[in-house]
Amino acid sequence: MQLAENRAPDGFDDVTAIISRAELEEIAASYKRMAGSDKETLNTRASLSVG
Amino acid sequence: MRVIVIGGGIGGLTAALSLHAAGIEAEVFEAVPDLKPLGVGINLLPHAVRELTELGLGDALAGISIATEKLMYAKRFGQEIWASPVAWRRAISSPSTPCTASGSVRTSPSRPQGRAVRPTRGRRDCQLRRRQRHGRCRGRGGRHPFSGPQTQLFPCEGPPKWNNRVLWRGVPDAAPYLDERTMVVAGHQDQKFVCYPIRRSHDAKLNGAPRRRGSCWPTVAMVQSR
Incomplete structure (x- = not known):
């Protein structure tokens, strides 16, 4: 969101004109990995509340 | 113990x-x-829904919430930046x-x-x-x-520590938007708008008044720098 604001403060017609699809996918994937909310991690890790 | x-x-x-x-x-x-x-x-993040489900509260949670199907990030003007399906996320x-x-x-x-x-x-x-x-x-x-x-x-x-940001919340009665299961986050790091449906009208009453069928109550939050 901040990247889109920095690169196109007045808006855009097509987001891929300011952020490539590959860059968008990498940002989304790295955020999910960092937050631990990607589907694979979430569904395979042990529960935090029930041992 | x-x-x-x-x-x-x-x-x-x-x-x-x-x-x-x-x-x-x-x-x-x-x-x-x-x-x-x-x-x-409140929108429960995937970690929270996972743990509540592990504690045997999954069915109870499903009965009082709307499963968020998609998370959409947008410019402050509404243009879509990124949208993706989400797992284990619910709004109550x-x-x-x-x-x-x-x-x-x-x-x-x-x-x-x-x-x-x-x-x-x-x-x-x-x-x-x-x-x-x-x-x-x-x-x-x-x-x-x-x-x-x-x-x-x-x-x-x-x-x-305080990050100098203030959060406001509200629950208006509003017409459905998109697929009625999408959480929208719009704005940038200093000003952000968050919206997600939390209940549909045909299964809810507010202050005893039945809601218009098909409408839902998005909850709205705004974060602003002070």
């Missing part, structure tokens, strides 16, 4: 249920005598999430059967409330969480 949990909010009750699942007796103390709706909703409406006067979210007053969570009544509760009146003990949530037990237990930690 016996554990005392101060604060019957969503965190306190979940902690008590987790302790119970581990075979540890837990008793929850809550200073607010009556559970009342505050008129807000306000009638089931009463809140304390200080603003911390509380769960439903109906507790799961067979759990070790006890309501706060009797002598101990009176003692806790008396301590509150004298400023010696407070719950773990609220506007000034470090004025409570944290201050007493960890006096060297000092006041919490």
